[in-house]
Amino acid sequence: MxxxxxxxxxxxxFSFSRVYAITINTLTELTRLKVFYFLLIFALLxxxxxxxxxxxxxxxxxxxxxxxxxxxxxIFTSLxxxxxxxxxxxxxxxxxxxxTILAKPVPRFEYLLGKIxxxxxxxxxxxxxxxxxxxxxxxxxEQTVLHETVRQMSKAPREQVDDALRAVRSxxxxxxxxxxxxxxxxxxxxxxxxxxxxxxxxxxxxxxIVVMTFIYFIGHLQATAREYWLQGHxxxxxxxxxxAVVALIFPDLQAFNLVDDIVAGAAISLGLxxxxxxxxxxxxxxxxxxxxxxxxxxxx
Amino acid sequence: xxxxxxxxxxxTKIFPxxxxxxxxxxxxxxxLRVEPGExxxxxxxxGSGKSxxxxxxxxLVSPTRGCxxxxxxxxxxxxxxxxxxxxxENPYFYKYLSGEETLRFFGRLCGLGGVQxxxxxxxxxxxxxxxxxxxxxxxxxxxxxxxRIGLAQALIHEPKLVVLDExxxxxxxxxxxxxxxxxxxxxxxxxxxxxxxxxxxxxxxMCDRVGILADGVLVREGRLQELIAIENQTELVLADAxxxxxxxxxxxxxxxxxxxxxxxxxxxxxxxxxxDATTERPKS
Ligand SMILES: Nc1ncnc2c1ncn2[C@@H]1O[C@H](COP(=O)(O)OP(=O)(O)OP(=O)(O)O)[C@@H](O)[C@H]1O
Ligand SMILES: [Mg+2]
Numbered sequence: 048m049x050x051x052x053x054x055x056x057x058x059x060x061f062s063f064s065r066v067y068a069i070t071i072n073t074l075t076e077l078t079r080l081k082v083f084y085f086l087l088i089f090a091l092l093x094x095x096x097x098x099x100x101x102x103x104x105x106x107x108x109x110x111x112x113x114x115x116x117x118x119x120x121x122i123f124t125s126l127x128x129x130x131x132x133x134x135x136x137x138x139x140x141x142x143x144x145x146x147t148i149l150a151k152p153v154p155r156f157e158y159l160l161g162k163i164x165x166x167x168x169x170x171x172x173x174x175x176x177x178x179x180x181x182x183x184x185x186x187x188x189e190q191t192v193l194h195e196t197v198r199q200m201s202k203a204p205r206e207q208v209d210d211a212l213r214a215v216r217s218x219x220x221x222x223x224x225x226x227x228x229x230x231x232x233x234x235x236x237x238x239x240x241x242x243x244x245x246x247x248x249x250x251x252x253x254x255x256i257v258v259m260t261f262i263y264f265i266g267h268l269q270a271t272a273r274e275y276w277l278q279g280h281x282x283x284x285x286x287x288x289x290x291a292v293v294a295l296i297f298p299d300l301q302a303f304n305l306v307d308d309i310v311a312g313a314a315i316s317l318g319l320x321x322x323x324x325x326x327x328x329x330x331x332x333x334x335x336x337x338x339x340x341x342x343x344x345x346x347x
Numbered sequence: 348x349x350x351x352x353x354x355x356x357x358x359t360k361i362f363p364x365x366x367x368x369x370x371x372x373x374x375x376x377x378x379l380r381v382e383p384g385e386x387x388x389x390x391x392x393x394g395s396g397k398s399x400x401x402x403x404x405x406x407l408v409s410p411t412r413g414c415x416x417x418x419x420x421x422x423x424x425x426x427x428x429x430x431x432x433x434x435x436e437n438p439y440f441y442k443y444l445s446g447e448e449t450l451r452f453f454g455r456l457c458g459l460g461g462v463q464x465x466x467x468x469x470x471x472x473x474x475x476x477x478x479x480x481x482x483x484x485x486x487x488x489x490x491x492x493x494x495r496i497g498l499a500q501a502l503i504h505e506p507k508l509v510v511l512d513e514x515x516x517x518x519x520x521x522x523x524x525x526x527x528x529x530x531x532x533x534x535x536x537x538x539x540x541x542x543x544x545x546x547x548x549x550x551x552x553m554c555d556r557v558g559i560l561a562d563g564v565l566v567r568e569g570r571l572q573e574l575i576a577i578e579n580q581t582e583l584v585l586a587d588a589x590x591x592x593x594x595x596x597x598x599x600x601x602x603x604x605x606x607x608x609x610x611x612x613x614x615x616x617x618x619x620x621x622x623d624a625t626t627e628r629p630k631s
């Protein structure tokens with residue numbers, strides 16, 4: 048057997064550097080898309096503009112600021128996840144760039160892994176940018192309100208001032224924002240992986256986007272529908288099996304909506320956060336695996 | 348016994364056509380062997396199954412029946428692609444990358460990196476004549492330039508086998524002559540080449556062996572020289588021959604039992620003329 052391969056090192060079944068090359072390439076591709084900047088600027092403007100929404104009380108002001116900002120982040124990352132992922136694979140197949148890549152010793156799963164990792168990296172970067180702007184805005188407003196409070200209460204006793212300041216602080220920047228933002232990111236990851244899966248068998252990227260929009264809305268209504276449905280049916284194993292399939296096709300996106308709780312000022316328990324995070328990671332993994340499965344059988 | 352560079356056995360590929368009863372048979376019962384070190388030309392008209400065959404050999408398309416191997420390794424294994432460079436037909440790369448970045452990307456996919464990759468990129472850009480355009484984005488490349496960067500990309504990891512689908516498509520005569528020289532050079536270095544083409548004059552200059560496909564069936568195969576030789580004919584080409592000498596030769600022929608079939612003035616080829624005319628001015 049002739050098996051020497053010249054300058055090449057021995058082929059490995061999995062190579063991180065190959066996946067990394069595809070990841071960085073995908074990130075480059077996505078950051079050259081105009082739609083990315085358009086959406087990002089739009090989200091940042093929305094977050095920034097909430098400064099001007101003066102309210103009667105600081106509690107209300109912070110609430111609106113968080114509501115608008117987290118809402119904008121959630122919608123932006125979800126939209127970006129779907130739009131960015133939808134054309135990734137079809138475009139490569141249409142342009143035949145996929146031939147050149149897969150003609151190299153690159154397993155198909157590494158190709159998909161690199162692609163999805165590129166999207167997740169892009170989502171992470173945009174989530175970081177938006178969070179920084181959001182937290183900076185929130186911090187600035189908090190400082191202003193704190194100064195204001197101190198000035199207004201200059202004649203009040205020491206304890207009363209401390210209480211007031213503590214009230215301001217607790218309603219502005221608090222630790223619950225971080226799990227909230229993480230969950231928003233994980234929801235976007237899930238949507239990206241699901242979009243990747245749909246795009247492996249879709250014929251056009253428009254089809255993928257339409258299907259994903261549909262899934263997005265159903266996914267938000269799913270939990271309610273399920274409860275309603277369970278009321279009228281016995282909960283035998285057929286029912287549960289059916290629900291599991293529905294839950295796989297239409298992930299329960301409402302479960303990733305911790306924003307309302309955060310805005311209301313409710314603390315997010317570690318348990319709930321962990322459960323949601325695991326759910327997000329689980330869905331993302333499953334959809335990526337399904338995409339790999341379909342892609343292996345695909346005629347390019 | 349050494350493995351052939353490429354072995355194709357009983358290969359059939361049927362494309363189902365959605366919403367239609369009958370399907371397209373792109374390749375039918377194809378047997379092919381490419382020995383290490385030779386330049387093999389797969390010829391045939393449009394739609395005869397050349398590209399399909401090459402894609403199956405590279406594991407990009409799955410065969411309906413039969414199997415293909417590269418250096419004894421089944422094409423379905425990723426490992427079989429270690430020692431192959433592939434240039435798809437009408438290659439199209441990521442528009443947003445420059446020539447240099449493109450080669451770096453493909454080099455990384457082949458497990459190269461560092462100084463070794465950097466030197467290899469410089470070397471290849473020089474080889475395909477794109478050193479000046481290395482920083483330009485591929486979106487601004489002409490068709491011929493894309494074809495060259497495609498060729499460089501196929502050679503990035505110094506493969507033992509190069510598969511080229513219409514390597515000279517869209518390239519001007521001077522460029523296609525360079526590509527031809529490059530292929531001859533690959534052969535000299537012991538690299539096996541499998542190429543598809545329907546430009547017969549070119550294939551004739553490059554190939555050791557050819558196979559002719561028609562409607563997915565291999566209708567002729569063999570060593571080029573044997574296939575095209577006309578056994579009972581001989582050509583003489585004379586320079587500065589006086590008319591007297593020519594007459595003498597003719598009378599000599601008339602006295603023998605050979606027959607003079609044709610007598611004509613040698614002409615240059617249109618290609619030669621084109622090359623002479625366009626290479627007077629230095630190319631940018
Ligand atoms: N993905 C596909 N789906 C359906 N039919 C296909 C597909 N790819 C190729 N074919 C058909 O298979 C046949 C062979 O095509 P192929 O591209 O291999 O020809 P070719 O010899 O490379 O032609 P050309 O010289 O035009 O490049 C054609 O009839 C073509 O229509
Ligand atoms: Mg072809």
